[in-house]
Amino acid sequence: MVKESFTLRGVEFKNRVLVASGTFGYGNEVKELVDVNLLGGICTKSLSWKPRDGNPPRRIVETPSGMLNSIxxxxxxxxxxxxEKLPYLRTVETVIIANIAASSLQEYGDVLSLLEKQEGIDGYEINVSCPNVKEGGLSFGTDCAKTKEITASLRRRTEKPLIIKLTPNVTHISEFARAVQEAGADAISVINTVVGMAVDIHKKKPKLSTVTGGLSGPAIKPIALAKVYEAAQVVSIPIIGIGGIMTAEDALEFLLVGATAVQVGTANFIDPSTGVKVAEGMRSYAERYGVSDLGQLVGAMESNKEFSVLQSWL
Amino acid sequence: MPLQQVAPVLSNIQIAEGIFLLTLESKEIAQLARPGQFVNIRSTDGSLPFLRRPFSISHVHEDSIDLMFNIVGQGTRMMASRRVGDTLDVLGPLGKPFGYEAHFETAILVGGGLGVAPFPLLTRYLKKHSKKITTFLGARTSRHIVSTNLENIQIATDDGSSGFHGTVVSSLESYWGSHALPGPKIFGCGPTPMLRALSETAQKLHIACELSLEGDMACGVGLCQGCPVETTKGERKYALVCIEGPTFNCNDIILR
Structure with a gap:
């Protein structure tokens, strides 16, 4: 029997595979296609104070081994x-993480405080890293002081797990990881999408309505691994690895470089049961190698730090 | 309720210039499918191409479904190369069916190019509900026309090689002026510019009109939010083609 669970600020996750915000709706969309109770957790679609229409089409573009989105x-x-959505999520036997996106410090606080009064929310993931909105999003997530301020402010409002989702679109993600740890975050999610673009050469126009978008999928996995590894060198709080995970092998790479858990994102668009399959695969790996607790794999990669170029900027 | 299945290819043949008819074995999807619904297909196990591709369910048999497609890129090229006995990962049936049961007497089916795809199954259901049917098909040339399992066909071609010389929408307008189509309702499917023209014609002639849209979609089940269409209904600016469509009343949407 392999121990798969882990705990974050007193909340137990049954396994180390969550589904990423914005890739699994509010859980009920695919309840007929996948047993969501087998997931370690569900991060909801980002919530803001008021409903948001989102961007005009075109919102998604397929790219080699990935996709761009500008939702x-x-x-x-x-x-x-x-x-309308929380009543269903209350019936699901897994951890529910409300993802919050906002365009001001005030709005983050208002949304979180309203959710604090509800039954059924186990923790929060704060999106300071959406590349597709003009207000909030990356303007917060690329500003280390602002990211820290938001974290500290929300920390004062909740005793539940507080996870900050970081962007890779900065020079050194480790600085942001350190800052949010100091401000009281319980964990960090690494990474949100990578800013990218695609061009229609026939129309001589960008393919996405917003010109640039966020790249996700296997194309960004190597970037994500390097960012998790970098963050893991400087923080002691758990890291949730995200970026192009399609299989258990991908997820295990993230654990080995220092992620405590992972989120499956874009893969849900192709197969909504990917998360469940990844969790199964991690269990098989543990059994095969005689690992009694998946936690033993976290940061267990053997590497010669002497040769690590990364160390020079940490 | 959609299913995800690995479906064997029963046949895959070219039926017109550049147009293929793929038959996949799936008793379950065949039984659940209604006209206007679609399936989302993974053309490879790998990540090139990365996403599924949506296809209208063209027709169903007792234990199989027909899909019509043309080669537009890597995914459809791979699909065209699939042989009998190969398999494809299929998710479906998805989306909202055409309103084939509504109060109307004559169904006017208007298909541009591959927009003919959902019409064979729609025709079966319309006949089952004792509706009269007239079908308008538009294609580039006579070699691009697919007209099997359809009723009362009026053809239009861009080059005049068959039928009306011009667009399918102008052929409908010209026909409308000289024929009686009592209690009409239009069902349209095709490229967006054609649907826009059809929608204008329907509004001008005061004919009820339902359109089947294409969207750039990833998941097909409402997760990715990638396929918005502007809506005139309610407080929301956009509806999702995958779950609120692909069929829409033409008055409820704005095609750009």
């Missing part, structure tokens, strides 16, 4: 979520 945080708004 623009389209969501039902926190009140509708509480009324």
């Amino acid at each position: 623009g945080l389209a969501n039902v708004g926190v009140e509708y979520f509480i009324r």
